[in-house]
Amino acid sequence: MKPFVLVTGNLGKIAEARLALGGGVETELADLPEIQSLDYMEVLRAKAAEAWRQLGRPLIVEEAGLDLAALNGFPGPLVKWMLEAVGAEGLARTAAALGDVRATSRCFLLYKDGDQELIAEGRTEGTLILPRRGTHGFGWDPVFLPDGTTHTFAELTGPGKGAVSHRGKAWREMLGLLEAA
């Protein structure tokens, strides 16, 4: 498989990548500046370009987000800031107040080696629930109930979450791409 360094500022994302890849992952802790956009790929490509400028070797960057049906997809890749302002419960409360608790967890991975790019996406449909449940994970995990399950992301331990999560799906696709490339 092609080697790479995973560049992220989020330890939770590193832990989930390790689980998905079944072992060691070389990582570089860096909180890359992100541009404002509702377009995941636009945010991701700008982040990859900046990481490439800093490191200059094969790397993977990630962009995750939460699309609320009640807000026509907002906040999407900007969810980090809504979490900072109102927390996971605030996300769920907003969706409930607007009368539509459906949401989509999304994760995009981009492998970059100079001009070569590999792109993988994972998405998980679900609903936002209150009160929050579970203590694992991060972000909106405690209020996100994937469709067809009875446990929130935060009630699942790593491998269980990886099986159903947007991030687990994206990493499995990326692994296939890296092995085939």
Place this chain on the structure above:
Amino acid sequence: MKPFVLVTGNLGKIAEARLALGGGVETELADLPEIQSLDYMEVLRAKAAEAWRQLGRPLIVEEAGLDLAALNGFPGPLVKWMLEAVGAEGLARTAAALGDVRATSRCFLLYKDGDQELIAEGRTEGTLILPRRGTHGFGWDPVFLPDGTTHTFAELTGPGKGAVSHRGKAWREMLGLLEAA
């Protein structure tokens, strides 16, 4: 008064600057990339640095936003994207659904000449109303009712809006700073 070029991608902002300054303003139409943050000054400084890299002469950039009390200040400087997703009515509907329609319109201006900076801020408290009223202005103007008034921003013509608006207040402060500098 110190000369400057106003750098923005928003024609509405140019029109309001012209009114506030009582005449011609040199402008440069540029949609500068903005970094993700809830900190107005952080977004503004990054934008000013990029504008300075591109133009290399005295300039002013603006950052405006809407802080919703119901969302603990969110979306703030990210309001552009919430407007893109759900429109002005969506902002008002969200605040109403959450049971708190108070909001603050904010505008920051930054004059930059190399390392020299002048910073002005204007803010207007108000409430978000439905249905939308008025046809002037842009952004959240049709649903924003400034405290102590009976007209939304969009029901006011330019000079009337400038007298009470976050942007008018910021420009008046900036004019004083430019004349005193």
